[in-house]
Amino acid sequence: MLFLRTVLIFILSASAYGADTLVPPAGFMQQVETSTAKGIICPPAPAPFTAALDFTSKYSGSDSARATLNPQADAAYRQQTKTITDMERFVSRQLSAWTKSGDPAAVDCVVNALDSWASAGALTARANNHTGRSLRKWALASFSSAWLQLQYSPRQPLKAYATQQQNIQRWLGKLGELTVSEWHDLPLSKVNNHSYWAAWAIMATSVVTQRRDLYDAALDIYRTALQQVDAQGFLPNELRRRQRAFSYHNYALQPLVMIALFARANGTDMHSQNHDALRRLGERVIAGLDDTQPFAQKTAVAQDVAFLQRPTNLAWLEGWCQLYTCHAALTARIAALRPLQNTRLGGDLSHLMAVGRQ
Secondary structure: OHHHHHHHHHHHHHHHHOOOOOOOOHHHHOOOOOOOOOOOOOOOOOOOOOOOEOOOOOOOOOOOOOOOOOHHHHHHHHHHHHHHHHHHHHHHHHHHHHHHHOOHHHHHHHHHHHHHHHHOOOOOOOEOOHHHHHHHHHHHHHHHHHHHHHHOOOOOOOOOOHHHHHHHHHHHHHHHHHHHHHHOOOOHHHOOHHHHHHHHHHHHHHHHHOOHHHHHHHHHHHHHHHHOOOOOOOOHHHHOOHHHHHHHHHHHHHHHHHHHHHHHHOOOOOOOOOOOHHHHHHHHHHHHOOOOHHHHHHHOOOOOOHHHHOHHHHOHHHHHHHHOOOOHHHHHHHHHHOOOEEHHHOEEHHHHOOOOOO
16 A cells, blocks of 8 residues: 555656656655654754865875775775765754654754755865865765655645745755866766766756756766666776775665666656666676675786675665565565665655565
8 A cells, every 4th residue: 555655656656747857766755754752952953064075095105006905094084074974974963853753843953954055055165186186076966865755745844934944945056066067078087986976966966956957967977877887787987996896886876776766756767778788687697696706806806895784785786676676685685774774865765665565
């Protein structure tokens, strides 16, 4: 019954918005839980980050593979970027609290925090280096994918926040423009997982702002990504990461799955791109969950699989099983890991992708 109700919401919403209106997948328009346990207390939000985006790379001092973490540089990176990453988590946690309780206090918390950042022009200062540009698009992915769930909720929780909504969506659009300028039309040798994450941030923002220019820019980067997938399902630019090649293939795949879901929701069929390259890439990574030898053979080095200890890195599998039929063993693996959450993909992917799950 819940599935049918959610699908009906999706159909009616798409019809009401019109054929030219961009929409998120149905899971982003689900009805939230309702609970009698109200009274969420909003913690203080991180102060708007308005300084230049100039951060230390956690791989500073590494060789060209950029695969060896520098502990001192990593500590500096985490300290310098703490305000931004704390804000990403803040928004995601408050959204989750609203989804589970329906308490409007959580909505108020998210709106006021993002409105504060929007009014201050947070994250719009110059990005002095690659790490700065990376933080901007990651934050945008977190904020836009969370905001969509409020914007398209059947409960219309933003109805009381018309002025703040306009301010926030204008700001997100500005961040989207900056992200396009920094990651679109790069030389092919420089197009890697970072570009794919930028494309996902731009895609989510295109639906938030109803901007076809952003939607098209996201799909341009997505098409370039799929053209990079070789016949065996490898991404040559991620193989350069040597012992982290498998890890970065997994990381690169996460935003691509989300883009494919959003493209499908808006009638854009991407399966034909490079002979269904997304499927090849996904199947290569999924096979690697049990056997990394193909990656070791390609890179001539044993693979670092420490990332598998953090389920957030596998949250994309929830979306994958919406795009393709998942075999029983993979379905069981996913079920054992739930709830799968990833702040930069929209939060609780197990919840967002529950629509249509068998």
